[in-house]
Amino acid sequence: MCEQGYKKTTSDHCVFIKKFADDDFIILLLYVDDMLIVGKNISMIDRLKKQLGESFAMKDLGAARQILGIRIMRDRKEKKLWLSQEHYVKRVLQRFHMQKTKAVSTPLAPHFKLSAKQSPSNEAEKSDMQRVPYASAVGSLMYAMVCTRPNIAHAVGTVSRFLSNPGREHWNAVKWILRYLYGTSSMRLCFGxxxxxxxxxxxxxxxxxxxxxxxxxxxxxxxxxxxxxxxxxxxxxxxxxxxxxxxxxxxxxxxxxxxxxxxxxxxxxxxxxxxxxxxxxxxxxxxxxxxxxxxxxxxxxxxxxxxxxxxxxxxxxxxxxxxxxxxxxxxxxxxxLLLLLTDSASWGNYYPLCIALLELLLLFVLNFPSIASKEGSEINLTQAVIQLMYTFTSKAAFGKKYEEQEEFISEVKQIIKLAGGFYIGDLFPSAKWLHNFSGMRPRLEKLNQVLDRILDNIINDHKKARSRAKEALVEAEGDLIDVLLKFEDSSIDLDFCLTTNNVKAIIMELFIGGSDTASGTINWAMAEMIKNTEVLKRAQVEVREVFGKRGKVDENGIEDLKYLKAIIKEVLRLHPIAPLLLPRECGEACEINGYTIPVKSRVIVNAWAIGRDPKYWTNPDKFYPERFIDSSIDYKGTDFEYIPFGAGRRICPGLNLGMANVEQVLAFLLYHFDWRLSNGVKNKDLDMTEEFGVAVSRKDDLYLIPTISQAFPTKCSTVQHAPLEM
CATH class of the missing domain: 3.30.420.10 (Ribonuclease H-like superfamily/Ribonuclease H)
Structure with missing residues (x-):
């Protein structure tokens, strides 16, 4: 190589470089009998290969597609390059009979507390472990880790400490890493x-x-x-x-x-x-x-x-x-996923039951970059947000996708639709025969049977998974059901215990109360901002000033979004997503404003009317977020002229979770996209008609055209999943 005018680098003696005029260069890398040539001018590369062919017996394999088991992929237009060991990983899984295993989401689970004390201590245990290909498996994992998988470096480093005398728990940890690779085999390094x-x-x-x-x-x-x-x-x-x-x-x-x-x-x-x-x-x-x-x-x-x-x-x-x-x-x-802890003081006794809901709060961000692929085209933002909320709720509750999951979501939507319709039995609750005469009760019972069957299957699957967790066959405590099942275990000393029916009821409340409500608020907020362009511009300026230096939307800057928070408060005043709060029952006979309220009367509070009462609000029908700037009025139940979430002991227990959803989704949409209406519709003419139902949403879906304003952030972790990059 030196005879050809190439200079050996002092940092790596297997790398040679030669520079030409006009900033042209050729870099040549040697590894035993493999060679890579990199250059800007293909004719110069061909000349070098011809010169080397005259001195050595060599085979030209053309453009580099693979070396040392590492696949090389390029997108010259986007100036990106990927390195992948997907085929190698699949061969390793097949070699150790893990090609049909169950995937896990972490390289090593927290319940593994690996120690030398877990190594074999007698001849029987040592004899048992001699049949286990521990060293071979760790060596195979190490090659993947060294080449393209930094995300398993810590896990592989941990299990490699016990190569001299591995125990059964150490082997379970190795299998766990293999299961992680099974679920992430298409991950690859991305350069650009x-x-x-x-x-x-x-x-x-x-x-x-x-x-x-x-x-x-x-x-x-x-x-x-x-x-x-x-x-x-x-x-x-x-x-x-x-x-x-x-x-x-x-x-x-x-x-x-x-x-x-x-x-x-x-x-x-x-x-x-x-x-x-x-x-x-x-x-x-x-x-x-x-x-x-x-x-x-x-x-x-x-x-x-x-x-x-x-x-x-x-x-x-x-x-x-x-x-x-x-x-x-x-x-x-x-x-x-990130564990986002919000103010838990107001959760009261619900907190230990609902803590798992917070764990997946930031999951929604992963869904919105798909909007970018439709830049300049009209999208149905209403349905996109609704689907997002159901996806989020399903992931939080179930932890993974089940075959019956779509059927479950469909049945939940039917229940919400029935509950929001006109039902004469609500007007005459004492007339029990009306419940059957109207046909409402039979339809609800039929839907309940379907949901009960699906939830039984899902809960039983989680129970089996928990029973096998000690053998490291499944990941424990990965979702809400896993957490709730801990409170069903009578062997644990708790202040209360849950039954299977309690678990089902909580899951149902989560879907019914946590999907349409948040998505409805987000869509009302976007519609009001589109209709009031000055509000939209001011909100975008604020969001981009707060998150501009960070380059991404995160929870750390949400508290600085004073104007966006005022917009959300105004939306909840004008469009409380549940205009009629959950019915209350009068505990004792009383008299209010001359009206006698008998004991056990059902009391329905109209939060929609309270929020538009001219006694308490100036220009109550006008969308004016500035009314909440520097105002102490809040939605947490202490100001009775403003109770979109209720008040007292029956205030919505998911208030913090729901508001965090709404704030971060809106911040994300305002930071990354500019929005406009299509078909020549003027902003001020946008139809704001409400749809009748238990959750009051806009009658018409909101169709908007997005334009990317701020690029999506690149995460520090450099291993990327192939489908997201294609």
């Missing part, structure tokens, strides 16, 4: 972007190893938005503080980042500064401050090398939020 940039992330846990109490260092380094280097490894010494653990991790990541910097500079890629992100402010301060403190004197001198690197300007340390730290998955077990 107009200007390739090298950036690093580092993190550590604290005393995560049960046996040695050592911490784990992890780093992930990206180039062109894709991962190019990563590591998850036990630290050599026991850290005495989180600062020390993070400081050691920074040093290890720094060495790798500097090597990659030098390598890329030899290839001609130079950038202004090189950033290494860490989520520990104290560790960053320790790295930048050359003063030795009593709390840091014990740290090995070799780790203080980072200070010299910073002083020399080789790189810079920067703070990053934990949620945006790409190296977080290198040091700890992460759930596949």
């Amino acid at each position: 972007g107009d200007k390739p940039t090298l950036v690093g992330y580092t993190d550590s846990d604290m005393a995560g190893d049960i046996d040695s109490r050592k911490s784990t260092s992890g780093y992930l380094i990206k180039f062109a938005e894709g991962a190019v280097a990563w590591q998850s490894r036990l630290q050599r010494c026991v850290a005495l503080s989180t600062t020390q653990a993070e400081f050691i991790a920074i040093t290890e990541a720094c060495k790798e980042l500097i090597w990659l910097k030098k390598f890329l500079q030899e290839l001609g890629f130079v950038q202004d500064k090189y950033l290494l992100f860490c989520d520990s402010q104290s560790a960053i301060h320790l790295g930048k401050n050359s003063t030795f403190h009593s709390r840091s004197k014990h740290i090995d001198v070799r780790y203080h090398w980072i200070r010299d690197a910073l002083d020399a300007g080789l790189l810079e340390l920067a703070k990053v939020h934990t949620d945006d730290n790409g190296a977080d998955m290198m040091t700890k077990l992460l759930h596949y």
Whole structure:
């Protein structure tokens, strides 16, 4: 190669480069008897191959599609490249008889507390484990982890600690990783972007190893938005503080980042500064401050090398939020969704039952990028939001898709439709015969039988899954039903217990009360903003100012959206999604404004009329969000002129969950899209007629044309699922 004028890079002696005029170049990579050639000019590449063919016996395989079992895919128009080991993963699964297993959503579940104490302690146990291909399976996993799967680095690093004497629980953990690969076999590394940039992330846990109490260092380094280097490894010494653990991790990541910097500079890629992100402010301060403190004197001198690197300007340390730290998955077990904790004070006794609802609150974001594919085309926003809410509720309740799930949702919609229609039995509740005469009761009973059968099957499936959890055959506590079933277990000391019928009732309440209500509020809000363009513009300006620096919508900035919150309050005043609150029963005879109310009378509160009462509201029929700016009036039941969620002990228990749904979906729609009506319809002429029902929605669906305003964020995790990229 040197005879051909190629220069061997000092960073990697298997990489050769030759630069030509007009910024042309050719990079040649060697690995044993495999070779890759990269260049801008195809004629120069052909000339090199011809020259090499005269000196060596070689076979030209054309454009690179695969190397070392890694498939290479390109989209030259979009300037993207993918690396995939899907075929390798499938061969590994087949080799260990896991090709028909049940997928899980995490590389390693939290219930695995792996330790050397779980290793075989007698000859019988050792003999039993000799029949298990533990080392072979871990080696196969390690190759996938090293090449294209940084998301399993921590899990593989954990199980590899027990190669010398693995136990049955260690083997269950390996099978769990294989099951994770089964469900994510099509995941792949993705590279792209107009200007390739090298950036690093580092993190550590604290005393995560049960046996040695050592911490784990992890780093992930990206180039062109894709991962190019990563590591998850036990630290050599026991850290005495989180600062020390993070400081050691920074040093290890720094060495790798500097090597990659030098390598890329030899290839001609130079950038202004090189950033290494860490989520520990104290560790960053320790790295930048050359003063030795009593709390840091014990740290090995070799780790203080980072200070010299910073002083020399080789790189810079920067703070990053934990949620945006790409190296977080290198040091700890992460759930596949975020747990969003809202103010739980008002949940009261419902909180332990409904905590699982919060776990999937941010799931909706994953559905909206599909709107981008219809940019410039008309979409039915009403149905998109309704389907989104049902999908969210199904995922929260069931944890996965069941064959009968669509049938269940369809039956729930029928119940909501029947409940919202005219029913003469409600006017004369004491006339029991009217319930059967009208045909309402038989229809509801028939629907209830169908729903009861479906829920029985789903609940029984969850019960079987829980009974097999100890053998690591299924993932436990992944959804609402799993949490509710814990309260059915009489062996657990609880203040209350649930029956199977209680569980069914809670699931039904979740679907009936949590789907149409949130979607209806979102659609009313979008319709009112479209009709009042000045309100829409002001809301978009606010949302984009708050989230512009972050580049994405998240819960951290919601509290700063004062005007959007005022819009939602005004929507709930004009269009309370349940205009007639849940019926109350009079506990004792009383007199109100001269009217005698007998005991056990059914009382229905008209929240719609209260919200439009001119005694309390100026211009009550006008949509005017500014009325709530700097106003203490709130919807939490303390201001009786404004009770869209009710008040007192029977206030809606899902208030916090529902409002978080509405706020984040609206913020997402306003941040990423501009909206307009189609067919020449003027905004001020938009029909706002209500549809009669238990949940008052717009009579006509809202059709809008979206235009992308803000690009969708790229996550720190660089392993991407193929269907989302195609």
